[in-house]
Amino acid sequence: MAERLVIGHQTALDFWRASRVASEGQHVLDDVGRLYGGRDLRLKECAALAANLCNSSTPVDAVAERRRCSDICDHVFSGPLTKAHLHDIDQYVSVCQAGPMLVQLATQLDQVDIALVAYELCGTYGLTLWAEDTFQPDLTALTSRAELMGYATSAKALGVRGATKAVSALGLVVDGSASPRETDLGVFLSLSRRLGGAELGGFVMNEDLSVPKRHQDALGAKSEVRPDFLWKDAKVLVEYDSNAHHLTPQKKESDEARRRVLEAMGYTVLVVTNELVKDAAKLNAFVDDLTCRLGLRRRALSKWQQKSRDALRERLFGVQSQP
Structure with missing residues (x-):
């Protein structure tokens, strides 16, 4: 029988991204190349099969064995x-689960x-780099921070x-992000000032936040809301309006009603937009405001820290276009 390939690194990430979307009813994994008849596969055929099943391309990233094949990029992983760390997708191919894959990456x-x-x-979204939309929302989380950290x-x-x-990276991570933009903001909020x-x-x-009955009518009888970011003890929350300029009047009115209810419940609500995070001065003002609302006192950023923040802001959010 042909050797079994253990797929890891970027090829494994390609597989999990594609399979998450496919599990929600969108077919993205091609069936071509699954059947080769009754004979054992040669190594290059195994690599082609793995690339197909993982919605990736050759050379595929493999671990556990060292081989001489131009279609396989071998990695040493100790x-x-x-068996619990692997997911079998074919008699010839297994894929690393999220934990070992992240360490490899x-x-x-x-x-x-x-x-x-x-x-x-x-999180509850998946990147769909092969489609027009950059991400698919409302997915089931593949894993948890606790599992990855373990x-x-x-x-x-x-x-x-x-x-x-x-x-170290998992120290920045929180479960439950619903979009790439929320992820970018989560990394920014968690990362040290030294690194920007x-x-x-x-x-x-x-996370679900219960709404008292007296406020539910204003929210269309909803008994719960889900703030994007919530500091429970400080009763401070941040909402990310990534498309503030493209909302319908009805959606804007709904968002405003939601904010009024949250403030009536004793929460401080701060709103972040794409324009804010791309502007250095506005982003710094937002951070200062949030810091104050959380009851913290910080020195002003040094020139070196501001330089790090500018680089991180551009990396995560891009740069504000000039009018």
């Missing part, structure tokens, strides 16, 4: 890879990129390459 990506991937895996911590104790960076972030962690994302 982390635990038991941490050997190639920096802390911010690892955090962005982890937010996606623990594997990364164990791998770190074993001295596995990439595990230390993965653990706001260093205002401690929030939860998209």
Whole structure:
């Protein structure tokens, strides 16, 4: 029988991205190449099959074995890879689960990129780079921060390459992000000021918040709302309006009613827009306001910290276009 390929790194990420969307009824995984008859597959055929099943391309990223094949990019990985850490997608191909995959990716990506991937895996959206829309909303989370942290911590104790960076990146991650823009803002809010972030962690994302009966009529009889970001103890929340200029009058009125109800419930509501996060002065003012609302006192950013923030802002949010 032909060798089994254990797929990891970026090819594994391609698989999980595609399979999450496919599981919600959108067919993105091509069936071509699944059947080769009764004979065992040659190594290049296994690689082609793996690329097809993972919605990826050759060379595919493989771990666990060293092979000489131009269609396979072999990686040394010393982390635990038991049956529980693998997902079989064919008799010839297995894919690493999210935990080992993230540690593997941490050997190639920096802390911010690892955090962005982890937010996606623990969130309710999936990137769909092959489609017109950049992401698919309302998906089931593939994993949780706790599960990813459990594997990364164990791998770190074993001295596995990439595990230390993965653990550090997961310190920025919160479950429940509903979009790439929320993920970008989550990373910015959590990252240290030294690295350009706001260093205002401690929030939860998209958790249900009960609305008292006396306020439910204003929300169309809804008994719960889901703030994008919520600091429970401080009763401060942040809503991200990424498309503020494209909302219908009805949606704007609904959002305003929601904010009035939240304020009546004793919550401070801050709103973030695409225009705000792309403008250095506006973003700094927002961070200062949020810092104050959370009851914290901070020194003004140093020139070096501001330079780091400008670079991070451009990386995560882009630059405000000039009129």
